[in-house]
Amino acid sequence: MKNLIKGIISASVLLGALAQGAERGNEAEAVAMVQKTIAHLKQNGREKTFIEVNDPKGPFVDRDLYVVINDMNAKNLAHGGNHRILGKNLMDLKDIDGKYPMRERIAMIKASGKGWQDYKFVNQATQQIEKKSMYSERYEDLIVSCGVYKQ
Template structure:
C-alpha cells in the first residue's frame, strides 16, 4: 500500500517551499530577491568565469520566465546577462530607458552606498518583447553588482 511514496513526499515538500508566482505568470519580487541571493552565493563559490557562463545559459538555473540575472562591474560594464547575450562585455554606463533614465549609472552609484536596493526603470520584457515598467533588485557581491528584476504590468 505504501510502496514508492518518496516521489509523492518530495512533491509535497517542494510545494511547501515554493515561492509565490504572480497571477499573470510573471516572476515576483520574492523570486527576484531569492535568485539574486542564489546568484551572488554562486559567484562567490564558483568564481566569476564559471558563474558568468552559467548566468548566461538559459538552461543554467538563473533564467526563469521573465526573471534573469545581470551582472555589472563598478564601471557599468555588463559581465553577464541571462536574457540578452549581445549586451555582455559592453560598457552600459550611459544606457538610457525610454524616459531617458540612466539606469546602469544609477545602479553603479546606488551600490556605493547600499549593499542591496530596488530600482525602477523601463526595459524590454524578454517574454512579451514590449518595453514595460520594471523593478530591478541588486546586491553588491565582491565589488560586482548582481541584479534580477520583475516586470510590473
C-alpha cells in the same frame, strides 16, 4: 445554456489571468535569485557563474526572471536575458523616459550596497517596453541584479 457558456468564458478568462500571472516572477523570487547567484559566485567562482548566468536554460533564468552581472564601471559581464550586451559598457544606456539605469544602480550600490530601482526596459518574453523593478546587491566589485516586470 447561456449560463453554461458564460461560466465557461468566465473560467477561461480566470485561468488565462492566473496562467499569465504564473509566468511572471515576483519581488521575493528576484531577491532569492540574486542571493542564489552570490552564493554560487562564492562557491564556484566567476568564470563558472558567468557561464551559467548566460545560459538561457540554466539555473539563473526562471520565466521572465534572469540574472544580470555588471562591474562597478557598468560593464556587463553576464546577462541571462540579452546576450547582445555582453561585454558592453552600459553607463550611457537610457530608458524610454531618459533615465540612466546603470548610473542610478551604481550610485545606489555605492551608497547602500543593495536596493531596488525602477525604470522601463524591453521584456524579452513580450518584446514590449514595460515597467521594471530591479533588485541589486554588491558582491566584491560586482553588481548582481534580477528584476521583475510590472504589468
